[in-house]
Amino acid sequence: MATRTAYAMWQGGLKGQGEISLGDGRCAQPYSASSRFESGPGTNPEELLGAAFAGCFNMALAVRLQDEGFVPQRISTDASTTIEKVGGGFEITSIHLDTVASVPDIDVDQFIAIAEDVKNNCPVGKALSATHTTLSANIADQARLSE
Amino acid sequence: MATRTAYAMWQGGLKGQGEISLGDGRCAQPYSASSRFESGPGTNPEELLGAAFAGCFNMALAVRLQDEGFVPQRISTDASTTIEKVGGGFEITSIHLDTVASVPDIDVDQFIAIAEDVKNNCPVGKALSATHTTLSANIADQARLSE
Secondary structure, three states, rough: EEEEEEEEEEEEOOOOOHHHHHHHHOOEEEHHHHHHHHHOOOHHHHHHHHHHHHHHHHHHHHHHHHHHOOOOOOEEEEEEEEEEEEEEEEEEEEEEEEEEOOOOOHHHHHHHHHHHHHHHHOHHHHHOOOEEEEEEEEEOOOEEOOO | OOEEEEEEEEEOOOOEEEEEEEEEEEEOOOOOOEHOOOOOOOOOHHHHHHHHHHHHHHHHHHHHHHHHOOOOOOOEEEEEEEEEEEEEEEEEEEEEEEEEOOOOOHHHHHHHHHHHHHHHHOOHHHHHOOOOEEEEEOOOOOOEEOO
């Protein structure tokens, strides 16, 4: 078992501002409605959520591929998290993972099936099971889209 | 609508290592099974998930308190995210938010009720609705526990 910590501080109302940091204060960054919904400097919850998902997905995919006999050389994943106004409030309407992997000798269809399963069943994927998530999975020069 | 990006890279199998970064490459940090499950240097998906939740919760709570006529001076929230072995795999079994707020003139019971609602209904709270989340909410010198 591991328990990991993070910290956020906010001062004021809607037009206030705050700071978010990881673990022992690493990566302290400002955040505000501007850094979340416009182009202000700093972080926002959506990129942190995407980073958590992409990081978890990569590690779980590497372990799963190794278990199936295909040790990956490299897995690169971009996460794109979208927040939109829905009804009276805001909602995270999708998180998309775009993965490119170098995995010797694997069949692309087998890779895509494994990657889709890992997206849904890695720890962060399970934690986000109420959220719409999608995946584009690619091997080397082959590209295939999986929803 | 806003779409935010993050990136993760992994090299090798279970004993491999990677890097996670936010947005335009901010906060690039190493990660590995050691930084996730032991005490190795770097980040892990759980602290990123907790940071996303605490940051979203604080901003949403500030806006909600302002809407109710109580502009907060300061909201501080620690997130603790636990990952455990469950059956054959790992699972995020809980995320706990521990909040202390300075909010002039609010009744503590009213504050706790608002904070609990915001935990469940802020954008990241909704995205995590399949996950067990808990909240300790405190005002100034008054302390109360809400599950």
